[in-house]
Amino acid sequence: MSATIEPKSEKELAQLVGEAAARRQALEIRGGGTRPLGNPVAAACIVETAGLSGIRLYEPGALTLVAAAGTPLEEVDRALAVENQMLPFEAPDWSQLLGGSKAGKSTLGGVVATGAAGPRQLLAGGVRDSLIGVRFVSGEGVAISNGGRVMKNVTGYDLVKLMAGSHGTLGVLTEVSFKLVPKPESTATLVATGLDPAASVASMAKALASPFEVSGAARLPDGEDGPSRTLLRIEGLEASVDYRAARLRDLIAPELPAGAELVLETGVDEQAVHWKAVAAVAPFHDRKGTLWRLALKASEAPALLSAIATSCRCESVLDCGGRLVWLLVEDGEAGSEERIRRLVSAAGGHAMLMRADGQTRATVEAFHPQHQRVEEISVQLRQRFDPAGILNPERMRRNAGARAA
Amino acid sequence: MAFIDMPKPDPAILARREAIIESLIEAVGADAVIHDPAETLAYECDALAAYRCPPLAVCLPRSTAEVSRILKACHRLNVPVVPRGAGTSLAGGAMPTSDSVVIGVARLNRVLETDYANRFIRVEAGMTNLSVSDAVAGQGFFYAPDPSSQLACLIAGNIAMNSGGAHCLKYGVTTNNLLGVTMVMMDGEIIEFGGPEGIPAGLDLVGVICGSEGQFGIVTEAVLKILPKPEGARPILLGFNSNEVAGACVADIIKAGVLPVAMEFMDKPAIIACENFAKAGYPTDVEALLIIEVEGSQTEIEAQLERIREIAGRHDPQVMRESQSAVQSDLIWKGRKAAFGAMGQMADYMCMDGTIPTSSLPHVLKRMQEMSKEYGLGVANVFHAGDGNLHPLILFDANKPGDQEKCEAFGADILRLCVEVGGCLTGEHGVGIEKRELMNDQFNADDLEIQMRVKDVFDPAWLLNPAKVFPIAVSHPRRNRNTGKAA
Numbered sequence: 055m056s057a058t059i060e061p062k063s064e065k066e067l068a069q070l071v072g073e074a075a076a077r078r079q080a081l082e083i084r085g086g087g088t089r090p091l092g093n094p095v096a097a098a099c100i101v102e103t104a105g106l107s108g109i110r111l112y113e114p115g116a117l118t119l120v121a122a123a124g125t126p127l128e129e130v131d132r133a134l135a136v137e138n139q140m141l142p143f144e145a146p147d148w149s150q151l152l153g154g155s156k157a158g159k160s161t162l163g164g165v166v167a168t169g170a171a172g173p174r175q176l177l178a179g180g181v182r183d184s185l186i187g188v189r190f191v192s193g194e195g196v197a198i199s200n201g202g203r204v205m206k207n208v209t210g211y212d213l214v215k216l217m218a219g220s221h222g223t224l225g226v227l228t229e230v231s232f233k234l235v236p237k238p239e240s241t242a243t244l245v246a247t248g249l250d251p252a253a254s255v256a257s258m259a260k261a262l263a264s265p266f267e268v269s270g271a272a273r274l275p276d277g278e279d280g281p282s283r284t285l286l287r288i289e290g291l292e293a294s295v296d297y298r299a300a301r302l303r304d305l306i307a308p309e310l311p312a313g314a315e316l317v318l319e320t321g322v323d324e325q326a327v328h329w330k331a332v333a334a335v336a337p338f339h340d341r342k343g344t345l346w347r348l349a350l351k352a353s354e355a356p357a358l359l360s361a362i363a364t365s366c367r368c369e370s371v372l373d374c375g376g377r378l379v380w381l382l383v384e385d386g387e388a389g390s391e392e393r394i395r396r397l398v399s400a401a402g403g404h405a406m407l408m409r410a411d412g413q414t415r416a417t418v419e420a421f422h423p424q425h426q427r428v429e430e431i432s433v434q435l436r437q438r439f440d441p442a443g444i445l446n447p448e449r450m451r452r453n454a455g456a457r458a459a
Numbered sequence: 460m461a462f463i464d465m466p467k468p469d470p471a472i473l474a475r476r477e478a479i480i481e482s483l484i485e486a487v488g489a490d491a492v493i494h495d496p497a498e499t500l501a502y503e504c505d506a507l508a509a510y511r512c513p514p515l516a517v518c519l520p521r522s523t524a525e526v527s528r529i530l531k532a533c534h535r536l537n538v539p540v541v542p543r544g545a546g547t548s549l550a551g552g553a554m555p556t557s558d559s560v561v562i563g564v565a566r567l568n569r570v571l572e573t574d575y576a577n578r579f580i581r582v583e584a585g586m587t588n589l590s591v592s593d594a595v596a597g598q599g600f601f602y603a604p605d606p607s608s609q610l611a612c613l614i615a616g617n618i619a620m621n622s623g624g625a626h627c628l629k630y631g632v633t634t635n636n637l638l639g640v641t642m643v644m645m646d647g648e649i650i651e652f653g654g655p656e657g658i659p660a661g662l663d664l665v666g667v668i669c670g671s672e673g674q675f676g677i678v679t680e681a682v683l684k685i686l687p688k689p690e691g692a693r694p695i696l697l698g699f700n701s702n703e704v705a706g707a708c709v710a711d712i713i714k715a716g717v718l719p720v721a722m723e724f725m726d727k728p729a730i731i732a733c734e735n736f737a738k739a740g741y742p743t744d745v746e747a748l749l750i751i752e753v754e755g756s757q758t759e760i761e762a763q764l765e766r767i768r769e770i771a772g773r774h775d776p777q778v779m780r781e782s783q784s785a786v787q788s789d790l791i792w793k794g795r796k797a798a799f800g801a802m803g804q805m806a807d808y809m810c811m812d813g814t815i816p817t818s819s820l821p822h823v824l825k826r827m828q829e830m831s832k833e834y835g836l837g838v839a840n841v842f843h844a845g846d847g848n849l850h851p852l853i854l855f856d857a858n859k860p861g862d863q864e865k866c867e868a869f870g871a872d873i874l875r876l877c878v879e880v881g882g883c884l885t886g887e888h889g890v891g892i893e894k895r896e897l898m899n900d901q902f903n904a905d906d907l908e909i910q911m912r913v914k915d916v917f918d919p920a921w922l923l924n925p926a927k928v929f930p931i932a933v934s935h936p937r938r939n940r941n942t943g944k945a946a
Contacts, residue, residue, distance in 0.1 A: 115710025116817045116847070138716060169658075180658065182666055183635050196905045204814040206632070206848040206886030208621045208670050209894070209901055210928060211910045215634065215666025219659060236716035259576045265599070265687045265756075291716075291766070294759040301756075349656040351577045377577070377657060404660035422660045427650050431916055432662050438912035450661055 062105040064228040072195025075442040083222035085164025087155035092420045092449040117234040123163025123227040142184045142235045144172030146333035163227040169219030172333035173270035176374045182218035187231030193440020203231045222446040224439040238289030242299040243319040246284040252356035254284040255376040261286050266298040272332040273372040335380045343384040344410045350403025352376030358401045391418045468558035486528040493517040502561045507551040514555035521566045523679040531647030539922045542673035544616030547608045550891025564615045579655045584615035584678045600685040603630035620889035621670035628845035629720045634669040641680035645918045673924040675917035689754040694791045698745035698778030702821040705747035708774040709844045721752040728839035736801035739794035742778045806854040811870045813877030814847045814886035834869045848886035890928045
C-alpha cells in the first residue's frame with residue numbers, strides 16, 4: 055500500500071525529494087493520474103502535484119502563460135478561452151483510452167511530462183514546441199530553472215525540451231511556461247469517406263504539400279458508425295478558411311478512388327466530434343487488446359500496417375497525415391510485440407507501448423529500444439539529474455540491476 | 460582584449476604542436492589541414508571581430524567519417540576542438556584558443572535526400588541556410604528559419620545556436636524545424652538522433668543538442684522540416700508618436716487573433732539612421748515604426764490586412780502605408796533590412812541580442828535612453844515585436860581609447876536589464892564568449908551546474924568548445940580535469 059504525499063509548495067517538494075534521495079526511497083510522481091504511461095514504477099511513496107496549482111501569469115497580448123505544474127488542464131483551457139486563445143498542441147483526453155484515473159484531473163505538468171499532444175501537433179509541433187520555460191525539482195531535491203517566459207531564448211542549454219516527455223524521470227516539474235496561439239475564428243473540415251490507409255495517406259500528403267495550411271490530418275477506421283473517415287482541418291479567419299477549404303477540395307477530389315465521398319463540414323459541433331474522436335482515439339475505447347503508438351514516415355504506414363496484419367487482427371487510427379499511428383492489436387500471440395517492433399524498426403520508425411495487460415506491461419519495455427550509445431546517454435542523463443535513482447525509477451527503461459527500493 | 464577573458468593555453472599542448480599536426484594530417488590528409496600561421500589567421504575570429512586568437516591548426520574535413528577521425532585523434536591527444544560553421548557568430552561561438560584545433564564543416568555541403576511526400580530534407584550540415592531553401596524551391600517548398608545571415612551561415616551553426624530569423628513568429632526557430640541530426644561524438648562515434656518521424660523515441664536528445672553551441676559533438680548531418688511556400692506575402696508600415704502606443708497596437712493585433720508572419724519595430728534613432736542610409740521614404744518624425752507582414756493568398760492577405768488596418772486605426776497612427784506592388788513591398792522593407800549597414804556607416808557599432816516581454820518594451824527603451832546619456836554612446840533599436848527579441852545597436856568609435864570597453868559595459872547593462880524585466884540574455888545569437896560571464900545574472904549556481912552535467916554526459920573530457928557558454932570560473936574545474944593546469 056503506497057503512501058501519498060501532496061506538497062503545497064516547491065520548497066516543500068524540494069525538501070521531501072531531498073530526504074527521499076538521502077534514504078534512497080523511490081518516488082512515483084503523479085499529476086492527475088490520467089495518463090499511466092511507461093513501465094510500471096514500484097515505489098512506496100506517491101508524490102502528487104495538485105498542491106502546486108494556479109496560473110501565475112497570463113498575458114494575452116504577448117501570447118504567454120505561466121502556471122504551476124499541478125494546475126488542472128481544464129482550468130487553463132477555460133482561462134485561455136475567455137481571451138479566445140488556446141494551447142497550440144491540442145492536449146488530448148486519454149482517460150478513457152488508457153484506463154487511468156477517472157476521478158483525476160489532467161495537469162499541465164502531466165501533459166508536459168508525457169508529451170501529450172493531439173492532432174494540431176501536425177501544425178504547431180508537440181508540447182515541447184510550445185513550452186518556453188520550466189521550473190523543476192531535481193532528484194537531489196534542488197530547484198532548477200531553465201528557459202523563461204519569452205519565446206526567443208537561446209541562453210544556455212535547452213533543458214526545457216529535455217524535460218518535455220521525460221515522464222518524471224529527470225525532475226518533478228513545478229512550473230511551466232507556454233507560448234499560446236489565438237483560437238481560430240473559423241474552422242472547416244474536409245471529410246473523405248471510404249479511403250483505405252494507402253489512399254488516405256496519399257490524399258493527406260497531397261493536402262499537406264499545398265500552401266493551404268492544414269491544422270489536422272487524420273483517419274478514423276471503418277467501424278459500426280460507418281466507413282473510414284479521412285479528415286483534413288483548416289482554421290483561421292473566415293474568408294481565409296472559405297478560400298482554402300475550396301482550394302483543398304479541388305485539389306483532393308479528382309484523385310479520390312471510386313466509391314469515396316468528399317464532404318465539407320463547417321459546423322463547429324460536427325467538426326468537434328470528429329477531432330475529439332481522433333484526439334481521444336475514441337475507436338479504441340473499451341476495447342480489449344494491446345495499444346501501441348507508432349511514429350514513422352507517413353508514406354511507410356500503409357505497408358507497415360499490412361505487414362503487421364498478416365499475423366494478427368489489428369486496427370489503426372492515423373494522425374499527422376499517417377506519421378503517427380495508433381495501433382490496437384486484438385489477439386497478439388506471445389512474441390507479437392517483438393515482431394511489431396521489428397517491423398516498425400525496419401520501416402524506420404519506433405513503437406511505444408501505450409496500454410497492455412499486466413503481464414505484457416511487466417515484460418515488454420514501454421519505450422522502443424534505441425541505439426546503444428543513445429541508451430547510455432539517456433541512462434547517464436537520468437543519473438546526473440537523479441543520482442539516487444528515486445524519481446519514477448525504471449519508468450523509461452528497466453534497470454539492469456535495481457537501485458532504489 | 461577588453462572584457463572577455465579566455466583560458467590560458469595549455470603549454471603541454473603547445474609543446475606538442477608538431478606531433479598534433481602530424482596526427483591530424485595522418486587522419487585526413489594534408490589538404491584538409493591548415494597549420495601555416497599565415498593561413499590559420501583566417502580562423503582567428505568570427506563576426507565578433509574584436510576578439511581574436513589564431514588556433515593551433517584548422518581541419519576542413521570532407522565527410523562525417525573524416526570528422527570522426529579528427530575527433531578521435533584530438534580525443535587521444537587531449538586537444539580541445541572548436542567547431543566552426545561559416546564563422547558568422549556574433550557571440551564569439553567559433554573563437555579559438557591557441558591550443559585548440561578548429562574543425563570547419565563547410566565542405567560537408569551536399570543534399571542527401573529530399574522527401575516531399577514526408578516533407579523533410581536530409582542535408583550535410585555544411586550547407587548554407589539559404590541553399591537548403593534553394594534546394595526545394597523548385598517544388599514550391601522552403602526551409603523556414605531564416606537568419607539575416609542566411610546567405611552565408613551554415614545549418615551546423617544554426618543548430619549549434621538554435622538560430623531564429625524574421626519568420627520565426629509563425630514558423631518557430633531552428634529547434635522547431637529540426638527533426639534529427641547525425642552527430643560525431645568527441646570519441647569519434649557517429650550517432651543518429653531523432654529522424655523524419657519527428658517524435659522522440661525516448662528523451663528529446665535532439666531538443667537539447669540544438670542550441671548546445673558546439674559543446675556536445677559535431678553535427679554533420681541534419682533532417683529538416685520543409686514547408687510549402689505560401690502563395691504570397693505583403694507588408695504594411697505603421698508610424699506612431701510613442702513607443703507605448705506602438706506596443707499596445709502590437710498587443711491588440713495579437714489579441715485579435717491575427718498572427719502575422721513578421722512584426723518589426725524600429726525606434727526613432729533606428730528610423731533616422733535607416734532613412735539617411737537607404738532612403739526608403741520612412742517618416743522621420745515618428746517615434747516608432749512597425750512593419751507587419753502577412754502571408755497567404757490574395758484573399759487571406761486582404762482579410763488579415765483589413766483587421767490590422769482596423770486595429771491600427773484605433774491607435775491613431777501618424778502613418779499607415781500599404782503596398783500595392785512588389786516594388787512597394789520591397790521599399791517598405793528596404794530601410795529595415797539596411798539597419799545594420801546604416802549603423803555601420805555612421806560609426807562602429809555593437810549589435811546586442813536580448814529578449815524581453817513585449818509589454819516591457821517602452822520601459823526598456825526609456826531606460827536605454829537614460830543609459831545612453833550616462834555612457835555618452837548612441838543606441839538605436841530594432842525589435843522583433845512578435846517574439847520579444849531586441850537588437851540594440853550601440854554606436855562607438857573603435858579608434859577612441861576606452862570606447863569599446865564603454866560600449867561593452869553599456870551592452871552588458873542592457874542585457875542585465877533584459878533579465879531584470881523577465882527576459883533573457885540572448886534570443887538568437889547565443890552565449891558564445893560574449894555573454895558568458897552574464898550567465899551568472901540569468902542563472903544561479905544550481906541552474907548552471909545541471910547544465911554542465913549535461914555536457915559531462917556528452918563530452919566527459921570537456922574538449923568540445925570548452926571556453927564557451929559557462930562563466931570561466933564556473934567551468935574551470937571541469938575544463939581542467941585532465942590537465943591540472945591553471946585557469
